[in-house]
Amino acid sequence: STWDYKMKEVIVASSIGLLWGITNPFLERGAKSSNKSPEESGEAKVHRCFLITVFLSVWDIVTNWRFLVPFLINQLGSLLFYYTIGNSSITLVVPIANSVNFTTTYIAESLLKRDPITLYLSLIHI
Numbered sequence: 001s002t003w004d005y006k007m008k009e010v011i012v013a014s015s016i017g018l019l020w021g022i023t024n025p026f027l028e029r030g031a032k033s034s035n036k037s038p039e040e041s042g043e044a045k046v047h048r049c050f051l052i053t054v055f056l057s058v059w060d061i062v063t064n065w066r067f068l069v070p071f072l073i074n075q076l077g078s079l080l081f082y083y084t085i086g087n088s089s090i091t092l093v094v095p096i097a098n099s100v101n102f103t104t105t106y107i108a109e110s111l112l113k114r115d116p117i118t119l120y121l122s123l124i125h126i
Contacts, residue, residue, distance in 0.1 A: 009088045013096035016084065019077030020097070021104025023070040025112050030067030 061067055085093050 006089075006092070009084070009092055010096060012080070012084050012088075013093040014100050016077050016081045016093075016097040017100025017102075018104050019080070020074060020101040021106075022108050023074040023077070024101075024105040025109045026070035027067065027074060029112070030064060030070055033064065033066050 061071075081093075081097060
């Protein structure tokens with residue numbers, strides 16, 4: 001029936017929002033933990049080849065599991081999102097996925113920061 005189909009869309013959209021929301025704080029942490037080299041002098045920056053700089057940046061991301069694992073999970077959510085909006089009502093899926101994403105990100109960040117006041121306030125507003 002139509003009701004069952006709409007409920008499946010809501011569940012899938014909520015799952016997408018959860019995937020995105022849970023991985024966002026881990027992506028932020030992973031990006032901060034990347035292996036950044038110490039600041040180079042201005043002269044060294046000018047002489048470094050652009051392609052080498054790009055390669056080293058990509059290599060840093062690929063070898064940083066703290067960033068790569070949440071990134072791949074997040075991208076799985078994106079693939080599911082694009083598949084879902086191709087086969088479902090965009091006016092239903094997009095707002096639900098984004099709302100759940102926003103709420104889940106807020107709660108996950110509060111839990112990771114171990115900030116009980118922020119977590120308590122976030123749960124009150126839900």
